[in-house]
Amino acid sequence: MCGIVGYIGNRKAIPVLLSGLSKLEYRGYDSAGVAINENGKLRVEKCKGRLTSLEERLKTENLDGGMGIGHTRWATHGEPNDINSHPHISQSGEIAVVHNGIIENYIQLKEFLVERGYNFKSDTDTEVVAHLVEHYYKGDLLDAVMKVIDEIEGSYALGVLSKDNEDMFVCARKDSPLVIGLGDGENFIASDIPAILEYTRNIYILEDKEVAVMTKDSVKVFNSLGAPVKKEVFKVNWDVEAAEKGGYEHFMMKEMYEEPKVIRDTFSPRIINGELKLDNINITKEEIDNLQKIYIVACGTAYHAGVVGKYIIEKLCKIPVEVDVASEFRYRDPLITDKDLTIIISQSGETLDTLFALREAKNKGSRILSIVNVVGSSIARSSDDVLYTWAGPEIAVASTKAYNTQLTALYLVALDFALKKGTISKEEADNILASLKEIPAGIEEILKDKENIQKFAHRHYNAKSIFFIGRSLDYALSMEGSLKLKEISYIHSEAYAGGELKHGTIALIEKGTLVVCPMTQDSLFDKMVSNIREVKARGAVVLAITQQRHKEELEKTADLVLTIPDVDSLIAPISAVTPLQLFAYYMALEKGCDVDKPRNLAKSVTVE
Ligand code: F6R
Numbered sequence: 361m362c363g364i365v366g367y368i369g370n371r372k373a374i375p376v377l378l379s380g381l382s383k384l385e386y387r388g389y390d391s392a393g394v395a396i397n398e399n400g401k402l403r404v405e406k407c408k409g410r411l412t413s414l415e416e417r418l419k420t421e422n423l424d425g426g427m428g429i430g431h432t433r434w435a436t437h438g439e440p441n442d443i444n445s446h447p448h449i450s451q452s453g454e455i456a457v458v459h460n461g462i463i464e465n466y467i468q469l470k471e472f473l474v475e476r477g478y479n480f481k482s483d484t485d486t487e488v489v490a491h492l493v494e495h496y497y498k499g500d501l502l503d504a505v506m507k508v509i510d511e512i513e514g515s516y517a518l519g520v521l522s523k524d525n526e527d528m529f530v531c532a533r534k535d536s537p538l539v540i541g542l543g544d545g546e547n548f549i550a551s552d553i554p555a556i557l558e559y560t561r562n563i564y565i566l567e568d569k570e571v572a573v574m575t576k577d578s579v580k581v582f583n584s585l586g587a588p589v590k591k592e593v594f595k596v597n598w599d600v601e602a603a604e605k606g607g608y609e610h611f612m613m614k615e616m617y618e619e620p621k622v623i624r625d626t627f628s629p630r631i632i633n634g635e636l637k638l639d640n641i642n643i644t645k646e647e648i649d650n651l652q653k654i655y656i657v658a659c660g661t662a663y664h665a666g667v668v669g670k671y672i673i674e675k676l677c678k679i680p681v682e683v684d685v686a687s688e689f690r691y692r693d694p695l696i697t698d699k700d701l702t703i704i705i706s707q708s709g710e711t712l713d714t715l716f717a718l719r720e721a722k723n724k725g726s727r728i729l730s731i732v733n734v735v736g737s738s739i740a741r742s743s744d745d746v747l748y749t750w751a752g753p754e755i756a757v758a759s760t761k762a763y764n765t766q767l768t769a770l771y772l773v774a775l776d777f778a779l780k781k782g783t784i785s786k787e788e789a790d791n792i793l794a795s796l797k798e799i800p801a802g803i804e805e806i807l808k809d810k811e812n813i814q815k816f817a818h819r820h821y822n823a824k825s826i827f828f829i830g831r832s833l834d835y836a837l838s839m840e841g842s843l844k845l846k847e848i849s850y851i852h853s854e855a856y857a858g859g860e861l862k863h864g865t866i867a868l869i870e871k872g873t874l875v876v877c878p879m880t881q882d883s884l885f886d887k888m889v890s891n892i893r894e895v896k897a898r899g900a901v902v903l904a905i906t907q908q909r910h911k912e913e914l915e916k917t918a919d920l921v922l923t924i925p926d927v928d929s930l931i932a933p934i935s936a937v938t939p940l941q942l943f944a945y946y947m948a949l950e951k952g953c954d955v956d957k958p959r960n961l962a963k964s965v966t967v968e
Pocket of ligand 1: 964
């Protein structure tokens with residue numbers, strides 16, 4: 361949600377800011393802006409629309425200067441328009457601010473400032489920060505920002521520039537991500553590493569309520585009490601190409617093509633001489649034996665991975681599992697204790713609701729095991745055990761490869777726990793691991809066959825409403841297939857448990873309604889065939905997805921059968937999701953939608 365970037369050094373700031381913002385556009389893309397200090401004068405350009413609109417505008421302005429801040433917005437307060445775009449400027453025009461997050465007490469602060477003669481131009485919460493910094497500014501920008509962060513409530517990553525200070529700016533964060541890039545004679549700030557990776561691999565990760573003073577030759581970090589903090593340098597070990605499209609038309613397609621590799625990267629280093637060894641998971645056999653319950657908490661796609669996790673952990677480990685949407689969990693006063701484990705799943709590691717759900721569980725004494733993609737993210741740093749999904753940067757707003765790796769990680773955790781608990785034998789575990797090892801090659805086959813899905817999408821992209829039905833793990837998969845479709849193609853869709861449809865929703869099935877049926881669970885195959893017959897009797901067109909071994913049989917009932925290579929039912933969701941992702945992709949493409957940047961969405965939801 362919103363991307364911020366800042367630069368100070370000997371280069372011209374604008375090209376650095378624009379290139380950084382282009383890497384952050386996945387976080388929000390309804391408006392963009394920059395501010396620079398040019399010889400003691402603040403110059404600001406901002407406008408509604410994609411970054412390209414700002415770039416156009418900047419072509420005619422000659423913004424010089426080696427220090428600046430930039431922003432790409434996902435609107436929370438106030439519609440996307442030029443005035444609500446960031447940076448926001450203080451009353452005198454001497455302070456400029458970019459912000460990611462939500463200032464929850466902005467109404468009270470606004471009243472306080474209005475009483476003191478400050479005029480507000482925008483509908484945003486951020487503008488209070490600009491005026492408040494000015495209110496407290498008595499020649500020391502750090503001091504003013506410290507006073508401001510003492511007063512604001514909510515979440516923020518801030519970049520603050522002033523007219524008076526030509527050779528320094530200040531940044532701060534709480535509950536919204538912010539990293540500092542350390543260069544030679546230049547320094548950077550950004551909401552995410554890809555924005556600055558072209559310039560440096562040396563990073564400071566700011567902790568909550570830390571504030572930094574940025575000059576071109578130094579970065580000084582302070583805690584909320586104003587005491588200096590010694591930061592450790594985090595070295596980024598992946599390449600900038602990982603965050604580039606690499607010849608693909610869309611990041612989403614590139615990321616689907618990366619699935620075989622990232623699944624391998626997630627399991628291979630953890631199977632050593634045939635033994636499962638989970639790095640950074642320190643929970644003991646005794647602790648696992650004594651677990652009363654496991655809670656899995658996440659949002660969106662990560663939540664759907666959690667639903668698969670529930671099925672497999674209960675099946676393999678015989679521990680009851682509850683899966684919760686993070687935004688519900690954090691407010692429902694869950695009956696969680698120190699005898700329970702909470703598994704948190706998050707690609708970004710920064711999703712605000714998920715982070716707060718983690719804190720809720722932790723405060724109640726639960727151990728936290730997180731499955732996270734971004735190293736050093738807030739969720740990773742707040743957890744007792746972390747299993748990283750080595751998916752690499754995921755740029756397309758719709759999550760694909762991260763989901764496959766989240767599932768992979770969940771299988772590894774389930775197997776590890778089950779082995780420690782003795783609920784499965786070594787031989788059973790070896791068989792499951794052997795199936796897991798076949799998944800990447802299976803996905804390569806699925807990707808080769810993508811034209812079939814494209815043709816089907818071409819025939820059906822005008823569908824008004826699509827239903828996904830499945831049972832057990834296929835129900836979990838249906839939820840993900842349905843979410844993928846609606847978020848990028850804007851087609852209404854719903855997922856139902858196969859047996860549930862006839863308890864009401866079947867009333868919506870009529871001639872031509874498209875029903876998508878993942879059918880990878882052998883033991884429930886016949887039940888699903890009956891469900892297909894029920895919808896077909898009412899005129900539905902059925903797309904079924906199943907293992908090669910069921911193709912012939914299923915072709916007698918479904919209109920189109922897409923196959924995945926034969927794989928054990930238990931492990932099938934990891935590869936069976938790929939055709940669903942491809943289906944959503946091609947439906948969106950046929951409809952002319954912006955696949956990588958769907959409307960109203962942004963990656964990394966760092967606001968409530
Ligand atoms: C959907 C999607 C979202 C995220 C959700 C959680 O394609 O990407 O539903 O899965 O916002 O994000 P993370 O995993 O970063 O916590």
